[in-house]
Amino acid sequence: MRKDYTVDEAIRDNKKLAEQAATTGRLFHEQTGGSHPGWLGFINAFVVGDPLKLQNQSCSAVLFLDVTTGKKSKRTFAFAFGAAHLSLQANAFERNFGLKVALNSVARANLKNVDVATLDATSFQKRVQASRKSDLGGFGIDVERDLFRLAGGVPTDTDFANSLAGRDALTLNARISPATIADKCRKALQLFEAQDYKKDYAFIDQITPVREVDITEALDDLIYNEVQLLLADQPSDLHLTIPEVIDPEQSHEIGFFGVGFRSGSKRAYGELTIEDYIHELKNGRPAELTSIQDIKASHEIRVVIDGQGQRPNRRKVYDCMVFETMHKGSTYVLFAGDWYCVDNNFYRSVEADFQKILSNKPLVAKTKALNERELIKELDADPDLLLLDQVKVSPASATGANIEPCDFLSRDKAFIHLKDGHGSDPISHLWNQGVVSAESFVRDATFRNEMRTKALKRQRETKKKGFENVLPDGRQKKPTTSEYRIVYGIMRHAYKSSKKLGLPFFSKVSLRSATQRLELMGYTVEVHLIEKQHA
Incomplete structure (x- = not known):
């Protein structure tokens, strides 16, 4: 306890x-x-x-x-x-009591099962079990994105237990009696307080879910205070981002529902922003909000059709809130409805890597485009950019894969991928699109040749010139990837408090993983933040 x-x-x-x-x-x-x-x-x-x-x-x-x-x-x-x-x-x-006992007593080569959760726009949880003692490397863990939830295996000290597993609770396979139980407890406490795990498992301290109710209540109170600041026209860095994909077959227009909002027909918005959320509250009955519980229990976004909210297509507003804050010397992040404590060194490391690839000369500094489709139309007027949006190409080994190489190909050999950072798709999906396209381009000649053919067709249709020199013509075995850049262009509203553009922390974590893969292939990676101006 x-x-x-x-x-x-x-x-x-x-x-x-x-x-x-x-x-x-x-x-x-x-x-x-x-x-x-x-x-x-x-x-x-x-x-x-x-x-x-x-x-x-x-x-x-x-x-x-x-x-x-x-x-x-x-x-x-x-x-x-x-x-x-x-x-x-x-x-x-004690949070992670069983997990730390397990990792302090089980060598990395003696693991038998692990439970992990992958932090992304949608969290994935999985259990991986080995039929015999196995090394950590065999479990396919991404140490930057995967949270260790549980670990089990054979401890080095088999007098303590024949096998064990733990998360918060600890489960032992051992002979035990009322006379020896206190000794087991002392040993378990000793292992919990040990630092041996940092040799092979130090990454578990990078990000830890907050399960202490007293801490989450204090952090939630901060969120309520931020909402009150916004209602009083004060700056705040609280943002809203849809944590999972909305069905593309459904309308993307959304409205706000719950305590404090106006009744009756709802105004529909084409994107989810904190500004529109606050605007609707101001025009409603904001005095009815008395605590964060009112927001958590009743505030929802729903797809709106003809002024009416569709109940099957709804998300809790709290689950869409993104906020980063310092509390009692620690960094906390609210993401997809859960609070996480982020190790300060890890936070600074992720931020430093993000700054290295952040361009100070974005494709466009500001745009009045309301969505990705409008931005693509705006950029298509640039003679140095060839539109490849909705061009589908398949590698030889995956006929019908229909991979989109990029949204634009630039004359200086950049594959440009665009995303509305406040639209219906999570930002982190963009990273994977860039990786899949870049990997297919470097390893698959069929993909390269088909991409070149379709790009030259687009060049003729748009009456642009010179892009035949950008893509390999098939005479060389592989392209020189160091000549190419992978550019991620993301439309974002500036944070109110800092007046700067940015990305949610966990989007930066998944970006770092994608960047490492791309750089290993030889590409240069750039992030271009495009300020999305309010209509």
């Missing part, structure tokens, strides 16, 4: 667990009564004769033990049996 929690605070206030006198520590238990399983009615429809009278029963217990450590201080451990863990307050326990 955390030092600042008591046993009584660690139990959920549901009155289900009864306390039983114990020789040491505190013991709670529960015996549930019988209840029919939900599927019984379905099964009984097939029964001949009297219906089955099946019942579910369960029991659980949790034992809290105070263990004296070498410093003559006490720490409390909870041992949960059955479903008792569901009756415990997760906030009362």
Whole structure:
């Protein structure tokens, strides 16, 4: 348990667990009564004769033990049996206790299973299990983007356990008795406090999800304060970004719903911005907002058709909020509805790498284009840019892959990929488009030749000249990638507080991974931020 929690605070206030006198520590238990399983009615429809009278029963217990450590201080451990863990307050326990014990005791070559979550516009969670002890490198972990959620394997000290696994809780495979349980706790605490994991697993400290309720509540209060600042026409760097793709077959016009907004027919917006969100609140009943809970519970964006919001096409506004802040000396990021604590050194490293590829001479400094389609039309007037938007090319090994090489090919050998940073697609999808196209261009002659053929056709259609010198004509085996640039052009509104253009932190993390892949292939990478002016 955390030092600042008591046993009584660690139990959920549901009155289900009864306390039983114990020789040491505190013991709670529960015996549930019988209840029919939900599927019984379905099964009984097939029964001949009297219906089955099946019942579910369960029991659980949790034992809290105070263990004296070498410093003559006490720490409390909870041992949960059955479903008792569901009756415990997760906030009362040390975050990543089991994970750190596992990583401090299991060598990287002795891992057997890991759970990871990939931080992107849509978070992907996966479990990878090995049939025998395996090295970390065999699990396919991206140490910059993947959060370790759980790890398990065979510890170096098999006297401590034959095998173990942990996240917040720790699970041991070991012989144990009431007489030895305190020693196991002391050893586990020693492993939790050790720093051995930093040799092979230091990356787990780069980004950690915040699960302490007291911290998330304090951070959420900051978000509410930022909304109040915006309502008072004060600057704020709170932004909105749709965390996942909206169905391209659906309308992209959205409206705002919930406490404080006007009732009736809704105004539809073509993009999601914090300015429009605040504008709608101001024109509604903003005084009805009393706390962040009103925003989290009721504020939604929905696809709007004829003034009416479509319930199947909706997202919580809170899940779209992006905010970065310092709190008590640590960097926190709100992303896709979750708070993350980012190691300050890692944060600075990501920012430094982003600044290296950020161009101070963007394709256009400012645009009045409302979306990516309008920006493409604007740039198409440049004689040094050849429009390849919606041109589809397939490598020899993937007929029908229909890869778009780029939106524009420049006369100075740049593959330009564009994205509306406030549109319906997450920014990070753009990085992968650039990588896939660049990789196909360098390794596949069929892709290069077909791209050249279609580019020259576009050149004739647009009556532009000279682009036949930009792409290889098939006589050389491979192009010299160092001659080419991969340019990502992103339309963004400037942050209100800093008046500068920028990207969300996790978009920069995924960009760094894509940049490393492109640079390994020999390309130069540039990011061009284009200020999107309000209509």
